[in-house]
Ligand SMILES: Nc1ncnc2c1ncn2[C@@H]1O[C@H](COP(=O)(O)OP(=O)(O)OP(=O)(O)O)[C@@H](O)[C@H]1O
């Protein structure tokens with residue numbers, strides 16, 4: 267029967283079972299592949315994956331002049347680009363989205379433009395970034411920032427229009443609020459959970475833009491490394507990197523959900 | 536009979552008309568409300584009650600006419616006129632206590648003082664919260680204090696919203712069907728709250744103070760209108776110049792109940808039927824001033840009182 271509840275213990279057994287099945291079947295496929303070709307690296311066994319893990323943490327360069335391990339170099343590059351780009355994109359879209367929702371004369375010229383530009387897939391705009399901004403650090407950050415800017419502005423503007431009623435604003439006037447106070451004390455407070463949620467939803471797309479760009483023009487970063495390693499068929503590193511990407515995504519999601527719970531205890535979705 | 540001109544009014548609406556395109560909604564509305572009055576506004580659906588409240592609030596400029604609160608023309612929503620809506624009556628992100636003290640914060644501090652004199656600001660906030668709590672206790676809402684609107688019942692939310700409006704001591708508070716979405720028990724709680732405010736007004740008048748609670752309330756329940764208010768106004772198009780828009784076709788005092796009196800609606804059946812006929816009966820077209828007798832009745836009442844004193 268649809269939606270019929272199952273006992274909690276059964277749920278957990280099945281949840282863990284799913285993971286176990288995934289891991290065992292992976293190992294079985296890997297073993298089979300190795301039987302066909304003892305030197306295969308496309309589906310490495312867990313043992314090989316362990317070696318990959320070791321490899322990415324091994325310091326590079328000569329022993330007398332060690333350089334940081336591959337993982338740290340790539341992680342730093344990617345997280346820095348992602349963080350800076352997202353911070354800029356989020357900040358700009360909050361300002362523009364809130365102002366669009368608050369003032370008709372800002373909304374009027376911008377709403378159609380934002381709506382239109384938010385529909386262009388940012389990855390398709392990559393060549394334009396390469397041509398206009400170049401291929402350095404600035405390109406990655408501006409690409410992430412602009413990549414999330416339009417759709418995030420759109421969703422913040424929608425949130426202001428939908429979640430902040432005229433009544434709430436009129437009442438704030440009757441309680442003696444100034445325009446600035448209405449923006450900060452009413453609009454911002456009301457849509458804060460929506461903002462946190464839309465940041466959470468933008469992490470995925472931002473990663474997509476960034477990794478795609480790194481694969482094309484990077485010289486460091488998770489995307490760059492995944493491409494380099496897969497080119498030499500060193501899949502044990504590639505899979506470990508994919509796993510790490512999943513963990514980064516989960517961690518970001520979890521911390522934003524926690525942040526929202528802490529900052530907006532009133533909000534229930 | 537014109538209202539006495541020299542009196543100090545909490546609210547004055549003067550020759551107010553509203554048309555939308557060629558649809559005449561309100562025609563030449565004149566209304567004076569004394570401080571401490573609880574005025575109920577009734578009328579058929581779509582006759583322009585909310586439109587009138589919007590004009591008084593100042594969110595919607597009328598086609599012609601003027602609104603004054605405490606003698607000052609209304610140019611936009613401001614802290615002289617409080618409002619309680621049927622929905623969206625509280626800020627979701629604030630607890631009851633914070634909702635009630637929200638106006639004090641907005642009114643008595645600015646963003647700059649919050650930022651640059653944090654010590655003073657914190658002390659002020661503490662004082663605001665104390666006042667908010669005190670007010671909530673006074674109206675029997677101590678259990679609501681720490682709750683968010685999402686955790687309160689509809690009736691509780693409306694009562695907190697009334698407190699939120701009144702703590703600012705506005706000249707008049709507008710209630711637009713505040714009971715609309717409530718069940719019977721919750722309506723009663725809210726009615727009691729308003730009746731208690733009225734008692735406080737009477738005490739204030741007796742002691743020579745300015746009564747604090749002046750209310751203009753839209754309701755679709757005629758019993759409720761007569762029970763809670765001391766004056767009932769009816770707005771409708773069913774008068775001889777109805778094509779020009781709805782006018783005030785009924786304006787009379789009504790019996791005042793104390794919160795301890797039994798809720799006996801049968802006491803005012805006569806007035807209720809008169810009100811129904813004058814305002815809601817579309818076959819009964821009369822001169823618009825026929826039932827607009829509030830000020831005449833008030834002055835004859837005052838005369839009676841002074842005559843009694845003489846004799
Ligand atoms: N912005 C507007 N533009 C055009 N017509 C309007 C506008 N606002 C209200 N009206 C019209 O004015 C009339 C009065 O509306 P209003 O909401 O004031 O009625 P009401 O008495 O509050 O009704 P209800 O009892 O249903 O709340 C209605 O016929 C409505 O269609």
Ligand SMILES: [Mg+2]
Pocket residue numbers: 584585586
């Ligand atoms: Mg209405």
